[in-house]
Amino acid sequence: MFRKTGKLKKNKRSQNAPPFYDEPQNRLYILGGFWALCFLAILLKLLFVQVVEHGHYEAIAKSHLEQRRELPAQRGSISDRNGDLLAVDLIHYSLAVKPSLLSDRQKVAEALGKVLQVAPAKLVKRMKGNANFAYLEHRISHEKAEALRKLNLDGVILEKKFSRYYPYKTSGAQTIGYCDYDNAAKGGLELEYDKYLKGTSGWSVYLQDALGNQFPNLDFPTSYPVNGMNLETTIDMFYQSVLEDELEKAVRTHKANNGSAVLLDPRTGEVLGMANYPGFDPNRYNDFDLANYRNRAMTDLYEPGSTFKMVALALCIEELNLNMNKELVYCENGKYALAQKVVRDHEDFGYLSARGVFENSSNIGVIKLSKKFKPPIFYRYARDFGFGQQTGVDLPAEASGILGRPADYSRYSVAYMSIGYEVAVSPLQVASAYAAVANGGKLMKPYVVKRVIDDNGRVQLENQPQVIRQVVSAETAARMKEILKGVVENGTGQNAQVSGVAIAGKTGTAQKFDRSTHSYSTSQHVGSFAGFFPVESPKFVLLVMINNPRNGYYGSQVAAPAFSNIAQRIIGLPVTVKREQSPEMARLELPALDNFVMPLEGMKLKSAEKLLKERKLTYQVVGNGSLIYRQEPAPYSPLKATEPIRLYTETREVSSPGNNVMPKLVGLTLKEALQVMSQWNINVEIEGTGVVVEQRPSAGKNLSKENKIKLVCNPA
Incomplete structure (x- = not known):
């Protein structure tokens, strides 16, 4: 098988x-x-x-786990000579979210919207733009920020920020300067003193979980920020507002391109005011033309015309020792040939005394006197008065001006320079030169900042009056003052007169050079007036310059009247009275819309009280500090006439006194009264500033924390 x-x-x-x-x-x-x-x-x-590669991967892990957060420093404030705030950092908060970490966007939006008083739908819409990070709201008040923190929502971030605020808006803007959105300095004092103002940012390290929640990392101690220092300036905002008001009127009346005005104290060189029109609002600088940012009073140059004749006047007295009343000059009946050109006077003068030549501003007379000047000597005097070089003022971008050297002169240069041509100057240079005549012959260095003060009140920098040089003798300066006084009383400067006050000064009218025709224009001019007052003891030097006026052009027509108006307004009454009652302060735009609560957080209490008084708003002060850290209602909230604005200031813990009896506060300054009341830790309502003239309750009454105290103050 x-x-x-x-x-x-x-x-x-x-x-x-x-x-x-x-x-x-x-x-x-x-x-x-x-x-x-x-x-x-x-x-x-x-x-x-x-x-x-341990270090490499450890760094990557830490970058996900540990978050380094910058703690911004608060920028120092800028104030005028009277303590009024010109620039200040306001504290606010920004709200952001990480949408990818939100469990339910709608519920988060509803919770946030309830605090912010914003429709949840708007917040949801803002969350859709960025999967990793999205800002929902800016400029959130301290009160709302605290409420948002208590919600303790995953993926929700609150950022503390500072933004620059300028309470006087356009007033003094080119001198003060401005900061951009990131609080970086961009001009004026903000830029010049940035190293003092900006402070030093700090930092802290946080641990972050997968949901974006942050916890302090105790292994890394926090480096706290150092706030910036504060500037106290020489500017007086009352004077500044008067300068700007009259300058604007002059520019508009005479249909000019622009104008500048400078007010100095000739005794010290302090800049009391520096105005330019048109200007800009540093709170919304992007809305203005870049040309308006320039401080034309120190950056823009012009041929000065007859205001420059003061150099020739100084030579006639100091070098030539002329008898100004007896020296006669034939002025050719108003017409004189020079370098194949015809020089004309505004009137047909015959013989004039040397004094009469300057009082009547005869170009021909000054040219004839200038034949006695040696070019090197003329150059030295012009240079000694500060022309052709920076004044040294503590502001950025100052122009040096143009003053040619004798080696470059033509045979006619001194003649033309003596009447204010072939030179270029800034308004500040002219004002400084006239200050040297007013104070007895000393050229002073102008300055805008008096002192720099740190957070502890210590002075870190103090500018003192500085004499640059003795330009002419005191005797020569006195003789020049008399002749310049005669210009106003008898000559071309009569429109600068002020009743009851002796004014000295000089008009200036110059044709502008037309680059298209390479010749001087017959239709474009610069009109100016420079002077000082009162002559017997000068306290003010003032220059007004109007660029390219079209409705009149002589300095006596366009600048001298503005000079007179300014002088009359700033010396008519004691400064303390004028500051409280003058309409000039009332015309300043207040830093908020009438229907909304103005932002006061971060401001000094004194300045905030002044702003509230100007708007006739009621307010209450909580705490005994001098700086406002919180306010109710929040900034930009709808304003309710019946609801007082509560100002929360920095406080300190002080034990209550043994007896609870209301002390006598009448007769004390507001600062002294608040220091006394700080012991009781009771809210004090303040009306006015200065000295306490009324108190409620009256002295001797029993006190408790439920008491409401009101102090009524008036200026001393």
Whole structure:
């Protein structure tokens, strides 16, 4: 039944294979060796990661786990000489979210919207723009920020920020300067003193979980920010507002391109006011033309015309020792040929005394007198008065002006320079030169910042009056003052007169050079007036310059009347009375819309009270500090006439006194009264500033924390 078979044949592959593969255990060795190599490779990689690249991967891990947060420093404030704030940092908060970490956007939006008083739909819409990070709201008050923190929502971030605020808006803007959205200085005092104002930012390290929640990392101590220092300037905002008001009137009345005005104290060199029109509002600088940012009073140059004749006048007295009343000059009946050109006077003068030449501003008379001047001597006097060089004022981008050297003069240069051509000056240079005449011959260095004060009240920098040089002798300066006084009383400057006040000064009218025709224009001019008052003891030096007026152009027409108006307004009454009652302060735009609560957080209490009084708003002060850290209602909230604005100031813990009797505060200054009341830790309502004239409750009444105290103050 079975077929007989032969011997089994061996597999051909088996016959050819090495004996090693035929054994099963050998195959296990091969497989084990393979896995051993894999394990060794993994081990080597782990060693490489853990040892060689440990630092690299540790940094990556920390970047996800640890978050370094900058703590911004508060920029120092800038105030005028009376303590009125010109620039201040306001504290506010920005609300942001990480949408990817929100469990329910709608519910989060509803919770946030309830605090912010914003429709949840708007917040949801703002969350859609960026999956990683999105801002929902800016300029959130301290009160609302605290309420948002209490919600303790995952993925919700509150950022504390500072923004620069300028309470006087356009007033003094080119001198003060401005900061951009990132609070970086961009001009004026903000830029010049930036190293003092900006402070030093701090930082803190937080641990962050997968949901974006942050927790303090105790291994890293917080580096707290150092706030910037404060500037106290020489500017008086009352004077500044008067300058700007009259300058604007002059520019508009005479249809000019622009104008500048400078007010100095000749005794010290302090800049009391520096105005330019048109200007700009640093709170919304992007809305204005870049040209309006320039402080033309120190950056823009012009040929001064007859105001420059004061250099020739100084030479006539100091170098030539002329008898100004007896020296006669023939003025060619108003027409004189010079260098193939005809020089004309505004009147057909015949013979004039040297004094009469300057009082009547005869170009021909001054040119004839200038023939006695040696070019190097004329150059030295012009240079000594500060022309052709920076005054050294503590503001950026000051122009040096143009004053050629004698080696470059033509045979007619001194003649033309003596009447204010072939030179270029800034308004500040002219004002500084006239200050040297007013103070007895000393050229003073102008300055805008009195002192720099740190957070602890220590003075870190103080500018003192600095005499640059003695330009002319006191006797020469006195004789020049008399002649410049005669210009106003008898000559071309009569429109600068102020009843009852002796004014000295000089008009200036110059044709502008037309680059298109390479000649002087007959239709474009610069009109100016420079002077000082009162002559017997000068306290003010003032220059008014009107550029390219089209409705009249003589300095006596366009600048002298503005000079008179300014002088009359700033010396008509004691400064303290004028500051409280003058309409000039009332015309300043207040820093908020009438229907909304103005932002006061970060301001000094004194300045905030002044602003509230100007708007006739009721307010309450909580705490005994001098700086407002919180307010109710929040900034930009709808204003309710029946609801007082509460100002929360920095407080300190002081134990209550042993007796609870209302002390006598009448007769104390407001600051002294608040220091006394700080012991009771009772809210005080303040009306007015200065000295306490009325108190409620009256002295001797029993006090408790429920008492409401009101102090009524008036200026001393």
